[in-house]
Amino acid sequence: xxxxxxxxxxxxxxxxxxxxxxxxxxxxxxxxxxxMYGYSAFIFFILGGLEAxxxxxxxxxxxxxxxxxxxxxxxxxxxxxxxxxxxxxxVGAAFFNYLLPLMIGARDVAFPRMNALSFxxxxxxxxxxxxxxxxxxxxxxxxxxxxxGATDASWLxxxxxxxxxxxxxxxxxxxxxxxxxxxxxxxLQILGLASLISAVNFIATILNMRAKxxxxxxxxxxxxxxxxxxxxxxxxxxxxxxxxxxxxxxxxLGTLFFDTFQGGDAVLWQHLFWLFGHPEVYILIxxxxxxxxxxxxVFSRKPLFGYPAVVFAGAAIGFxxxxxxxxxxxxxxxxxxxxxxxxxATMTIAVPTGIKIFNWLGTMWMGKIKFTTPMLFSLGxxxxxxxxxxxxxxxxxxxxxxxxxxxxxxxxxxxxxxFGGAIFGIFAGLYYWFPKLTGRMMSEKLGKLHFWLMFIxxxxxxxxxxxxxxxxxxxxxxxxxxxYNFGTWNMVVTVGAFIIASSILVxxxxxxxxxxxxxxxxxxxxxxxTIEWSIPNPTPEWNFGVNPDVHSLDxxxxxxxxxxxxxxxxxxxxxxxxxxxxxDQGVNPPAPxxxxxxxxxxxxxxxxxxxxxxxxxxHTRGWGLPLLIFGVxxxxxxxxxxSLEPLEEEHEEVHA
Amino acid sequence: MSDVAHEEHVHESTGxxxxxLAMWVFLSSEFMFFGALITNYLxxxxxxxxxxxxxxxxxDIPFTSVSSxxxxxxxxxxxxxxxxIHRDDQRSTRTWLIATALLGMVFLAGQAYEFTTFVVDxxxxxxxxxxxxxxxxxxxxxxxxxxxxxxxxxxxxxxSFRKGRxxxxxxxxLENVALYWHFVDIIWIVIFTVVYLIK
Numbered sequence: 001x002x003x004x005x006x007x008x009x010x011x012x013x014x015x016x017x018x019x020x021x022x023x024x025x026x027x028x029x030x031x032x033x034x035x036m037y038g039y040s041a042f043i044f045f046i047l048g049g050l051e052a053x054x055x056x057x058x059x060x061x062x063x064x065x066x067x068x069x070x071x072x073x074x075x076x077x078x079x080x081x082x083x084x085x086x087x088x089x090x091v092g093a094a095f096f097n098y099l100l101p102l103m104i105g106a107r108d109v110a111f112p113r114m115n116a117l118s119f120x121x122x123x124x125x126x127x128x129x130x131x132x133x134x135x136x137x138x139x140x141x142x143x144x145x146x147x148x149g150a151t152d153a154s155w156l157x158x159x160x161x162x163x164x165x166x167x168x169x170x171x172x173x174x175x176x177x178x179x180x181x182x183x184x185x186x187x188l189q190i191l192g193l194a195s196l197i198s199a200v201n202f203i204a205t206i207l208n209m210r211a212k213x214x215x216x217x218x219x220x221x222x223x224x225x226x227x228x229x230x231x232x233x234x235x236x237x238x239x240x241x242x243x244x245x246x247x248x249x250x251x252x253l254g255t256l257f258f259d260t261f262q263g264g265d266a267v268l269w270q271h272l273f274w275l276f277g278h279p280e281v282y283i284l285i286x287x288x289x290x291x292x293x294x295x296x297x298v299f300s301r302k303p304l305f306g307y308p309a310v311v312f313a314g315a316a317i318g319f320x321x322x323x324x325x326x327x328x329x330x331x332x333x334x335x336x337x338x339x340x341x342x343x344x345a346t347m348t349i350a351v352p353t354g355i356k357i358f359n360w361l362g363t364m365w366m367g368k369i370k371f372t373t374p375m376l377f378s379l380g381x382x383x384x385x386x387x388x389x390x391x392x393x394x395x396x397x398x399x400x401x402x403x404x405x406x407x408x409x410x411x412x413x414x415x416x417x418x419f420g421g422a423i424f425g426i427f428a429g430l431y432y433w434f435p436k437l438t439g440r441m442m443s444e445k446l447g448k449l450h451f452w453l454m455f456i457x458x459x460x461x462x463x464x465x466x467x468x469x470x471x472x473x474x475x476x477x478x479x480x481x482x483x484y485n486f487g488t489w490n491m492v493v494t495v496g497a498f499i500i501a502s503s504i505l506v507x508x509x510x511x512x513x514x515x516x517x518x519x520x521x522x523x524x525x526x527x528x529x530t531i532e533w534s535i536p537n538p539t540p541e542w543n544f545g546v547n548p549d550v551h552s553l554d555x556x557x558x559x560x561x562x563x564x565x566x567x568x569x570x571x572x573x574x575x576x577x578x579x580x581x582x583x584d585q586g587v588n589p590p591a592p593x594x595x596x597x598x599x600x601x602x603x604x605x606x607x608x609x610x611x612x613x614x615x616x617x618x619h620t621r622g623w624g625l626p627l628l629i630f631g632v633x634x635x636x637x638x639x640x641x642x643s644l645e646p647l648e649e650e651h652e653e654v655h656a
Numbered sequence: 657m658s659d660v661a662h663e664e665h666v667h668e669s670t671g672x673x674x675x676x677l678a679m680w681v682f683l684s685s686e687f688m689f690f691g692a693l694i695t696n697y698l699x700x701x702x703x704x705x706x707x708x709x710x711x712x713x714x715x716d717i718p719f720t721s722v723s724s725x726x727x728x729x730x731x732x733x734x735x736x737x738x739x740x741i742h743r744d745d746q747r748s749t750r751t752w753l754i755a756t757a758l759l760g761m762v763f764l765a766g767q768a769y770e771f772t773t774f775v776v777d778x779x780x781x782x783x784x785x786x787x788x789x790x791x792x793x794x795x796x797x798x799x800x801x802x803x804x805x806x807x808x809x810x811x812x813x814x815x816s817f818r819k820g821r822x823x824x825x826x827x828x829x830l831e832n833v834a835l836y837w838h839f840v841d842i843i844w845i846v847i848f849t850v851v852y853l854i855k
Contacts, residue, residue, distance in 0.1 A: 110674050196685060204678040210669045234681065238689035242696070249793060254783030256706075257696070263706040263786040268699065272692065640811055 015598045026598035028112035031539055033119050034098030035437065040123055041090035047130070048082035049504065051075050053497055060494040062482035070138060070153035072478035073161040074180075080164035081184070084284065085191050086126050088422050092287040093118070093198055095429055096226050098437070100202060102532035102539065103220050105211025105548035110204040112596040113642065118198040120606025125190035128613045132159040132183035139177030152178065160184035163476065165277060166247065168258035168269035173251045182617045185247045190609045192237045192244070199233035202226055211531075213550035217311070220530045221304060224311045225290030228318040232279040232286075235322070240276035243269060252616065267332055274325035282321040284418060285385075286314060288425020289356060292378040295432050296360050298528050299375035300367030301569065303554060306359045313352035313359075320349040330398050331405045339398045346396035353389055357382065372526075373447030377428035380455050384420025388413055391466065406476070409469025415462040427454075427507070434511075435525050439538040440518030446510035453503035460496025464489040523583045529557035535586040545589035601642035608635035679832045683839045686801075690843050693797060697790040697851055707784050711791040714778045715852050716770070723766035724848045727802075730759035731841045738834045746821045749830070750813060756837065757809040760802050767799045791851070798847060801840045808833045 015026040024032060055075050058064040067075065097115065101108050109115050138153045138161060152158065160180050162171035171181045206227045210219070247269075249255040258264045297304045304310060326334055326342040334342075360382055369375065391413040395401045404410055427450075434442045469475075473486050480486050521537045531548050532539075534556045552558050560575040572578075608631045615628025668674055701712060737752035771792070774780045782792040812830060816822045822830060 110678065200678050200682045200685070203681045204674050207670050208668045208672070208674045208677055214669075234685045235688050238685050239692050242689060242692040245793065245797075246696070249782070249789065254781075255789035255793065256783065256786045257700075257789055259786075263700070263703045265699065265786070268696075636807070643811065644815070 015600055023598070025603050026116075026600055028108070028116050028596045028598055028602070029541070030097050030101050030108050030112065030115060033115055034094045034096075037090050037094035037097055037119055037122070040126070041087050041094060044082050044086035044090070044126060046504075048079050048087055049501060051079040051082065053501060055079060056494040056497040058478065059480075059490050061491065062480055062484070062487050064479050067478065068154075068157065069478045070157035070161065073476075074138075074153065074157045074159045076476060077161050077163055077184075078159050081129070081160060081188075083418070084164060084280070085188060086129070088284045088418065088426070089191075089195060090122055091426055092229065092284070093122070093195070095222075095287060095291070095426075095433075096198070096202055096229075099433065099532060100205060100223065100226055101209070102436070102535070102543060103223050103530055104206065104209060104214055105531055105544060105550060106205065106209040107543055107593070108596055109201055110209055111201050113599050113602050114197055114201050116599070116602035117605055118194045118201065120603050121190060121194035121197070121609055124606050124610045125187055125194060128190060128610055129160070129183060129187035132180050132187075136160070136180035136183050137178035138180055160187075165273050166269075167273075168247070168250075168266050169260055169264065171247065172258050173254075174259060174261070179617055182248065182251055183613075185244045185251070186613045186616055189241060189244045189248070190613060192241055193609075195233050196237045196241075199230040199237070202230040203234065206230070211548045211550055213555075214548075215550075217308065218550055218553045218555070220290075221293035221307065221310055221314070222287075222290035225286040225293070225314050228314050229283050229286050232283050232318055232321065236276040236279035236283075239272055243272035243276070246272075248616070252619070267329070267334075270329050270332055271325070274328045275322070277328065278325040279318075279321045281414075281417070282317055284422050285425075286317070288381060288422045288429075289314065291425045291429040291432070292360065292381050293356075294530065295374050295378045295428050296363045296382075297554075298432075298526050299370045299372055299378070300364045301370075301527075302363055302367040303529075303557075304359065305362030305365070306355075307553060309355055310359050313355040316352040317349060320345065320352070324349055327395055327401070330395075330401045343396045343398050347393060350389065350393050350396075357386060357389075372431075373442065373444055373451060374428045374432035374526075376448065376451045377424050377431060380451065381421060381424040381428060384416055384424060384458065388416025388418075388420055391416065404469065406474055407469035408465040408473045408475060411475055412462050412465035412469060415465070419458055419462065424454075424458075427451075430511075432526070433532075434514065435521035435537045436532060437538055438515050438518070439521050439536075440514055441521050441525060442514040442518060443510050446506055446513075450503050450506040450510060453499055453506060457496045457499030457501075457503055461493050461500060462496075464492050464496075468493075523579050524556075527560070529554040531556050534559070534582045536583055540586055542589060542593040542595060545585040545587070545593075599642065599645060601638045601645070605635055605638035605642070608632070608638060675829065675832055676835070679835045683835065686839060686843075690794075690798070690846075693790075693794040694847065694850055697787070697794050700786040700790040703786055706786070709778055709780050710785060710787050711774075711780065711851075712787075712855070714774060714780060716773070717852060719766070720770065720848065720852055723763050723770075724844060726759050726766070727763045727841055727844050730756045730763070731838055733759060734834050734837045738830060741822060741830050746816065749822060750816045753809055753813050753816070753830075757806050757813065760806040760809065760837075764799060764802055764806070767795065767802075794847065794851065798840070798844060801843070805833070805837050805840055808836070 015022065024036065027033060054066065055072070058066040058072060058075075097109070100106075133155060136158045138158055153161075158178070158180060160166075160183055162176060162181050162184060166181065166184060169175060171184070206219070206223060246255065246257040250257055250259065250264075256262045256264045258266055258269050260266050293304055293310055324342055324345045326338055327346045330339055330342075391409070395404060395410075395413070431442055431447055434440070468486055468489050471484075471486070473480065473484070480490075523536060524533045525537070526533070531550065534548065535544055548555075557569075559578050560572060561569040562572050564570050611627050611631030611634060613631075615624055615626075615631050618624035619628055668677075670677065672680075701710070704710060733752045733755040737749050737756060740746075740748040740752055780788050782789055812822060812833060
């Protein structure tokens with residue numbers, strides 16, 4: 001199918017494999033990269049889920065004996081870090097990668113090799129973090145003992161253990177003597193770099209690569225949310241990068257940023273962390289909001305109610321998201337003025353969120369709703385996100401927040417927005433775009449079973465945490481005595497967690513079965529609205545056979561439907577022939593199409609970060625410094641080799 | 657640094673060249689990075705009562721003024737290189753690129769000298785007090801940015817010798833390196849003013 005262009009002079013010949021493992025390592029195709037992001041994020045989802053199940057076994061009854069305190073610390077830290085940085089963020093990147101060019105009518109993202117680089121840095125960053133299980137040491141906790149007077153935790157406890165926010169000075173060199181928090185700080189730094197690169201890439205793509213006629217206010221809401229997320233990443237990641245550098249320097253070079261004994265500042269860490277951390281929660285939720293803004297109109301057979309309002313509300317959430325970070329710190333002793341200001345700002349952010357909720361409800365109002373699996377997940381998203389959002393607003397009332405801080409009420413709140421919100425949205429998207437990936441439909445029967453198991457399990461797991469928290473069960477506690485009477489609800493929570501786990505098994509079964517034997521999707525199986533459905537399923541290698549020409553919002557829908565005088569959709573008589581025509585030109589492009597050529601360099605540049613990471617941690621050992629230098633040299637030479645790859649060879653002709 | 661996926665239908669929705677747009681976007685992120693580092697220093701510089709000396713006590717303003725001037729001049733030579741390539745004058749492009757890289761290296765040598773005197777003669781190490789930690793971290797990261805810039809400039813010079821000419825079509829192109837270089841200079845003006853000059 002692909003014929004090589006004439007080889008130009010270069011250091012290496014560019015790779016040409018179109019199948020086999022080499023084609024995946026060298027690929028710059030946004031679709032393949034998206035799929036790799038998706039599968040690897042899902043593996044981390046399983047790991048993070050297993051960690052949660054271990055936590056729940058420990059807490060199922062009073063005085064749990066499954067874990068010791070050090071192991072519990074490690075498990076909840078890894079669970080949180082995995083779910084945030086290694087599952088929800090990369091799975092968002094998976095959706096962005098796969099869909100962004102398809103939804104704006106582009107051949108690929110603006111910088112295909114940089115896109116591959118983001119992916120490889122993410123993968124090696126994740127491997128680096130998880131390698132702390134093997135290589136990390138904890139040392140004895142300060143003021144505490146490990147069982148049997150051991151100097152190091154068990155392997156299960158020997159991984160990052162300072163909480164996902166690594167509060168200082170607890171995570172500093174004085175109180176955490178082992179290497180595990182070096183793995184944490186450097187691992188997150190590597191992962192942050194991956195996200196920063198993709199943010200630059202996505203912004204350039206959205207602003208500059210839109211198809212003819214795809215004005216900003218004709219873009220699907222999902223693309224708008226991608227844009228907002230990319231800007232949030234762009235402005236918040238450098239802050240956490242600085243903060244993580246400071247921790248790393250404290251631990252490796254003896255700087256005193258967070259050493260409160262010698263003039264360091266523990267609250268500064270909280271400010272820097274949450275200046276990143278609060279935008280981060282919108283980074284996690286906005287992709288899901290984008291997904292349901294696509295699915296709800298399709299399955300209600302109505303346009304999105306108040307499209308500009310939804311877009312502007314999303315942008316407003318992005319702006320306000322930078323002004324509310326201190327509501328995570330009401331109990332840290334910030335001044336009353338700051339508390340009042342951040343409390344007010346936090347209430348304000350509920351306004352654009354409320355606008356979105358009402359627009360989604362307005363979309364469904366009087367619609368002809370089809371209760372397909374993606375629609376069920378979208379409805380689940382709206383319902384559960386409202387619960388989580390409302391409990392979130394209660395945190396803006398400062399005195400109430402003092403009571404709730406560090407209790408299970410907080411755990412309940414953020415799981416309603418992140419599990420009930422983000423993860424339900426993600427599953428809605430997976431079911432909705434599965435035909436785009438594979439050309440087949442997922443089983444509705446298994447899908448609905450998955451939904452109901454997950455919906456019930458989710459509420460059993462996180463609902464009772466509200467009242468456990470208000471009764472005073474503190475967060476991050478590794479056991480509780482029987483006389484507190486927390487046992488019953490904790491058992492319910494644990495049962496709920498295993499119901500969620502079973503629902504994930506159903507999903508995996510559905511996915512693998514449907515991928516091979518699902519019903520053929522054909523063109524446009526959902527009768528959808530946006531232009532990614534105007535091309536055949538699965539997506540051809542070249543995306544669009546003919547560059548799209550966009551005339552309106554929901555362009556694909558308006559090619560199929562007119563409106564009668566009451567505004568009801570009427571299928572145009574030529575709709576079927578339009579679909580057939582788009583199918584033909586998608587399968588047989590009338591003109592040759594150029595695609596970006598694969599490259600080795602992103603993989604090597606990504607891999608160099610492993611060497612850099614271990615080199616920094618072990619720089620005092622004989623082999624550490626050489627490894628660090630090797631990593632830097634590998635990175636630099638990859639980047640230079642990359643920049644010398646001639647662009648003329650970049651494009652490979654594909655003849656259909 | 658970049659490769660653009662479209663070619664026969666090169667149209668940029670915003671009218672700005674895509675690689676340049678991406679560089680602007682990236683630099684906006686860098687402003688947050690240095691903003692956080694500078695804020696750090698401002699926070700810690702007033703914290704006295706720990707181990708002396710503090711950075712503000714031992715700054716050598718005349719020396720740093722000279723090295724700041726050197727870095728500012730490198731922006732001028734960078735502009736001249738940019739100007740030359742637009743006239744397709746390959747010889748002067750190369751000359752001005754080399755000049756820019758040399759000025760950058762002089763600045764780095766000055767910083768190395770400054771750090772050495774601070775550590776060896778004055779006894780202010782990165783671990784002496786938080787203000788010193790913040791100072792070395794901020795200026796160290798700036799120096800690293802200059803170093804990356806010098807490497808990119810030298811790579812351009814290398815390409816120009818190997819191929820005989822620089823084209824704007826290569827991934828690493830002069831305009832983007834120039835944008836980056838000017839950014840690094842502007843940040844230094846802020847650092848020099850806020851950290852060194854304002855008491």
